[in-house]
Amino acid sequence: MPTHYADHAWHGPVTVEENVTLARDTYRIRLACPEIARRVLPGQFLMLRLPGESDPLLGRPLALYDVVAGPGGQPHSIDLVYLAVGKMTRLLTAVGVGATLEAWGPLGNGFPLTPTKHLLMLAGGIGQTPFLALARAYLGLQRYGDPPRQVVPAEQVSLCYGVRSGDLLAGVEEFRRLGVSVHLSTEDGSLGYRGLVTDLIAPVVRQSAGACRIVCCGPERMMQAAAEIARQLGVPCQVSLESPMACGIGICFSCVKKIRDGSGHWDYRRTCVEGPVFEAADVEFY
Ligand SMILES: Cc1cc2nc3c(=O)[nH]c(=O)nc-3n(C[C@H](O)[C@H](O)[C@H](O)COP(=O)(O)OP(=O)(O)OC[C@H]3O[C@@H](n4cnc5c(N)ncnc54)[C@H](O)[C@@H]3O)c2cc1C
Ligand code: FES
Numbered sequence: 001m002p003t004h005y006a007d008h009a010w011h012g013p014v015t016v017e018e019n020v021t022l023a024r025d026t027y028r029i030r031l032a033c034p035e036i037a038r039r040v041l042p043g044q045f046l047m048l049r050l051p052g053e054s055d056p057l058l059g060r061p062l063a064l065y066d067v068v069a070g071p072g073g074q075p076h077s078i079d080l081v082y083l084a085v086g087k088m089t090r091l092l093t094a095v096g097v098g099a100t101l102e103a104w105g106p107l108g109n110g111f112p113l114t115p116t117k118h119l120l121m122l123a124g125g126i127g128q129t130p131f132l133a134l135a136r137a138y139l140g141l142q143r144y145g146d147p148p149r150q151v152v153p154a155e156q157v158s159l160c161y162g163v164r165s166g167d168l169l170a171g172v173e174e175f176r177r178l179g180v181s182v183h184l185s186t187e188d189g190s191l192g193y194r195g196l197v198t199d200l201i202a203p204v205v206r207q208s209a210g211a212c213r214i215v216c217c218g219p220e221r222m223m224q225a226a227a228e229i230a231r232q233l234g235v236p237c238q239v240s241l242e243s244p245m246a247c248g249i250g251i252c253f254s255c256v257k258k259i260r261d262g263s264g265h266w267d268y269r270r271t272c273v274e275g276p277v278f279e280a281a282d283v284e285f286y
Pocket of ligand 1: 045056060061062063064080081082083084085086087088089090126129130241242243244245276
């Protein structure tokens with residue numbers, strides 16, 4: 001049975017170690033949970049719930065941002081980065097150090113760690129969150145999972161990251177410090193290229209003469225556009241879907257998406273257990 005199946009997930013209380021502002025409406029929360037930190041892979045996610053709350057009653061999915069080592073050097077804590085958009089994420093902004101939350105994880109399949117010369121990570125809005133750990137894995141700086149997975153290092157790791165306005169950019173310096181080549185865009189022109197982040201794909205892919213793999217996370221329209229550009233450029237592309245989820249463990253089917261199989265037919269797949277990462281060419285976006 002694949003290790004990402006939800007019945008392998010750990011469920012329990014986690015202690016908040018930090019909850020700090022990174023950018024406008026954007027926060028990084030650090031949770032002590034060695035059981036998840038030890039096993040989680042880039043692209044997997046947690047369901048996080050506020051205990052004692054009946055509104056919202058259900059947990060919410062948040063992607064792994066990074067794993068933090070404890071004093072003994074072993075994986076100890078999990079960093080998540082969240083945009084305060086609705087009920088749970090707004091309440092989360094007021095949660096203090098020492099508070100207890102409820103978590104399930106690790107969940108989902110995560111990114112395939114296929115060798116590539118150039119990994120291009122394409123993020124829209126809060127879609128950059130799954131990419132810090134992925135970049136560290138592909139730069140040979142960190143091994144994730146139990147047993148730890150070895151990734152053939154990429155020669156180049158790039159991040160194309162677009163937001164509506166510059167004050168929403170979160171974690172850019174962390175990516176740069178790793179050695180990631182960062183290309184920014186804003187819709188209002190306040191920072192970087194003025195326009196859509198998908199406009200940045202083709203020039204960056206051409207830097208490596210097409211020997212590139214794209215991974216993409218963000219609004220569905222952006223991922224759909226990226227899938228089409230990748231098809232035209234002839235480079236592989238995977239997307240990490242952000243479908244709303246009620247259970248996160250494969251029971252409720254609230255997260256289904258139409259996914260094509262090899263024969264051209266489609267079927268509904270659950271983003272929480274069969275995703276969130278899918279081949280871009282297989283996704284029926286609308
Ligand atoms: C696999 C996966 C990984 C994810 N990773 C991250 C991550 O790392 N970081 C992150 O920030 N997000 C992430 N998300 C998205 C995140 O799960 C959602 O933003 C979160 O569930 C929102 O929960 P909430 O209770 O705050 O919002 P909710 O209250 O559930 O609202 C959800 C959305 O609906 C809108 N909304 C709410 N009420 C109304 C209303 N009355 N009318 C109109 N619109 C309304 C809100 O503005 C919001 O955009 C991920 C999603 C998935 C599936
Ligand atoms: S969220 Fe319940 S099946 Fe996916």
